[in-house]
Amino acid sequence: MITRHIVFSKNHPMKRVLSIISCLIAFFSCQDVQKSKINISDQAQLLHNGKIVNVKDGNVLENQAILVDSARIVTISTYGDLSEMVPAERQIDAKGKYIIPGLWDMHVHFEGEDLVEDNLALFPVFVAYGITTVRDMASDLGEQVLQWREEIAADKFLGPQIFTAGRKLEGIDSFWKGDLEIANEEELQQMLDKLEDYEVDMVKVTENALSGELFLQSVKQAHERGFLVSAHVPLDLSMEDLAAAGLSSIEHASYLLRLGTDEYRIAHEVANGRMSPSEANTYYAGHFDQDTAMLHYQKLADSGLAITPTLIGGKQLAYYDVDNHADDDFRKYLTDRFTSNYQWRIDRIADSSPEQWQARKERYQQIAAQLPYLQRAGMTILAGSDAAALNTFVYPALSLHQELELFQEAGLSPLQVLQTATINGAAFMGKSSTMGTVETGKQADLVLLNSNPLKDVGATQDIFAVMNDGQYFDRRALDALLEHASQRKTQLDQERLTR
Numbered sequence: 001m002i003t004r005h006i007v008f009s010k011n012h013p014m015k016r017v018l019s020i021i022s023c024l025i026a027f028f029s030c031q032d033v034q035k036s037k038i039n040i041s042d043q044a045q046l047l048h049n050g051k052i053v054n055v056k057d058g059n060v061l062e063n064q065a066i067l068v069d070s071a072r073i074v075t076i077s078t079y080g081d082l083s084e085m086v087p088a089e090r091q092i093d094a095k096g097k098y099i100i101p102g103l104w105d106m107h108v109h110f111e112g113e114d115l116v117e118d119n120l121a122l123f124p125v126f127v128a129y130g131i132t133t134v135r136d137m138a139s140d141l142g143e144q145v146l147q148w149r150e151e152i153a154a155d156k157f158l159g160p161q162i163f164t165a166g167r168k169l170e171g172i173d174s175f176w177k178g179d180l181e182i183a184n185e186e187e188l189q190q191m192l193d194k195l196e197d198y199e200v201d202m203v204k205v206t207e208n209a210l211s212g213e214l215f216l217q218s219v220k221q222a223h224e225r226g227f228l229v230s231a232h233v234p235l236d237l238s239m240e241d242l243a244a245a246g247l248s249s250i251e252h253a254s255y256l257l258r259l260g261t262d263e264y265r266i267a268h269e270v271a272n273g274r275m276s277p278s279e280a281n282t283y284y285a286g287h288f289d290q291d292t293a294m295l296h297y298q299k300l301a302d303s304g305l306a307i308t309p310t311l312i313g314g315k316q317l318a319y320y321d322v323d324n325h326a327d328d329d330f331r332k333y334l335t336d337r338f339t340s341n342y343q344w345r346i347d348r349i350a351d352s353s354p355e356q357w358q359a360r361k362e363r364y365q366q367i368a369a370q371l372p373y374l375q376r377a378g379m380t381i382l383a384g385s386d387a388a389a390l391n392t393f394v395y396p397a398l399s400l401h402q403e404l405e406l407f408q409e410a411g412l413s414p415l416q417v418l419q420t421a422t423i424n425g426a427a428f429m430g431k432s433s434t435m436g437t438v439e440t441g442k443q444a445d446l447v448l449l450n451s452n453p454l455k456d457v458g459a460t461q462d463i464f465a466v467m468n469d470g471q472y473f474d475r476r477a478l479d480a481l482l483e484h485a486s487q488r489k490t491q492l493d494q495e496r497l498t499r
């Protein structure tokens with residue numbers, strides 16, 4: 001490995017002034033100047049001429065070069081300072097391009113025991129769409145996803161960095177496949193032991209067959225073991241109860257509509273059997289008050305709770321009567337077996353009345369309208385698509401970008417939207433010091449955009465290049481990844497027809 005050294009050129013007058021000032025400021029540590037010696041390998045790359053978007057404050061840094069080596073941003077400085085360190089063929093001219101951190105999809109599922117190859121073929125598609133990190137929210141492929149997490153980390157194949165919940169906690173005879181089903185506290189402890197052995201990145205708890213005290217204990221015990229905990233909200237528990245038990249995030253904004261009234265009281269009525277779950281739902285639907293909701297959002301924000309709204313899935317179904325997605329271009333990457341899982345949700349809504357379609361759209365709009373309130377209340381919003389084979393028309397990779405557009409449509413500023421898919425994800429996962437921004441010392445996950453994402457977040461779909469864990473893909477290389485994924489879909493479909 002060749003090692004190059006550089007000392008910032010000392011004869012530049014501005015450099016001199018700056019170094020004198022910095023020595024004066026910290027005159028005990030003039031050796032700081034020596035720290036500008038940088039060791040890099042012959043694989044280092046230099047990205048210059050681009051506009052670096054600071055997703056923390058929306059400032060754009062121009063005329064800077066990013067030195068990347070060993071999948072890290074070694075330093076960011078002027079081209080003049082760094083150009084001699086990297087041979088011309090390893091320099092990338094990003095003139096006019098906006099450089100943002102790699103995007104995070106904070107809610108996906110790699111699922112389906114018969115869809116292992118199908119999911120595997122989609123990993124490069126995430127990268128081609130600028131998504132360099134995903135949070136897998138559990139599935140029947142739990143152990144497989146854990147293995148993929150390690151294999152991607154070891155560069156065995158190309159994909160986004162994975163954080164995963166493995167398998168989720170549920171009650172007995174859960175509707176969902178592959179859950180860790182528990183009937184009592186002893187089984188809860190056994191399953192938490194198992195998740196600890198798996199070294200999952202967070203614990204997920206859902207409410208299909210689990211509720212009440214055991215649900216609450218699941219959150220509490222997982223939290224006490226040091227896990228981040230993400231969950232749905234059962235009708236007999238309030239979000240206040242769950243926040244107090246140590247919940248880290250609520251998945252799906254639909255639950256938040258319960259906060260437009262006295263959710264705490266209603267949840268306890270349900271728990272005591274004085275109200276049925278369906279009565280509670282009817283009550284919530286008829287008693288939503290925005291000011292009340294806002295007060296509750298502020299309370300939850302104070303307790304540090306994050307929210308992953310996952311709007312796109314609900315939107316796709318609510319508007320299925322006007323857009324049936326039969327001709328969606330993205331389906332060229334999805335096998336027939338993968339999309340055959342879409343039918344069940346379509347069947348559930350197919351013969352709705354016009355009133356039901358209307359109600360579905362209004363509900364979607366009401367949920368989306370909460371976004372600016374959540375932002376103002378100070379809740380951490382996480383961008384997550386809920387992309388999964390079982391989630392109809394929520395296409396892996398593309399759906400995150402659609403989710404971001406929905407956030408913008410709902411009233412978040414482009415910068416706020418970018419934050420939901422970058423720094424917020426990193427902060428939630430406790431990775432702010434190494435991920436989530438374009439800064440010295442950070443992991444080299446970058447997306448180069450042709451247009452300004454601070455004007456319109458739709459720019460995240462106008463990708464010039466992606467750097468995934470230090471590996472650079474120009475547009476041609478990204479197109480090659482997509483072409484390969486499309487060929488793989490055709491191949492898998494054909495293999496299965498002839499089998």
Ligand SMILES: [Zn+2]
Pocket residue numbers: 107108109137386
């Ligand atoms: Zn989900």
